Amino acid sequence: MSDLPALDRLTCVLCPVGCELEVRRDATGELEIHGNQCDKGVPFAIEEVLHPKRNLATSVPVRGTPAKMASVRLSGPVPREFVFPILAEIAKLRPEAPVRRGQVLIADVLGTGVDVIATRTVG
Numbered sequence: 001m002s003d004l005p006a007l008d009r010l011t012c013v014l015c016p017v018g019c020e021l022e023v024r025r026d027a028t029g030e031l032e033i034h035g036n037q038c039d040k041g042v043p044f045a046i047e048e049v050l051h052p053k054r055n056l057a058t059s060v061p062v063r064g065t066p067a068k069m070a071s072v073r074l075s076g077p078v079p080r081e082f083v084f085p086i087l088a089e090i091a092k093l094r095p096e097a098p099v100r101r102g103q104v105l106i107a108d109v110l111g112t113g114v115d116v117i118a119t120r121t122v123g
């Protein structure tokens, strides 16, 4: 293991084991991953450090219903810096009832290639 300070410490979420991973750079600048109990932890940690992505879930009010909300999520993860701009786009949504589970409410949100979809049928 490198003597250089850890760049990051994170928990692998790919399986219930939840390995505590430590990311360091070796003397040549290559990333070293420690603490993983299987090979999946290495690309997971590298992506988390270099290109972190997140999914998100929230809810939006549905017009034409008595204060009902439709839960929504993204069809896939997006770069972390898009999370708050996408939440701002979702906050503008007021879909008309009925909203069907799986309905695309915003296609290709902010050009990410990811859709905002309803996860609950309302109305």
Ligand code: SF4
Residues within 6 Å of the ligand: 012, 013, 014, 015, 016, 017, 018, 019, 035, 036, 037, 038, 039, 040, 041, 042
């Ligand atoms: S490194 Fe492997 S064993 Fe550890 S949490 Fe990730 S997927 Fe599971």
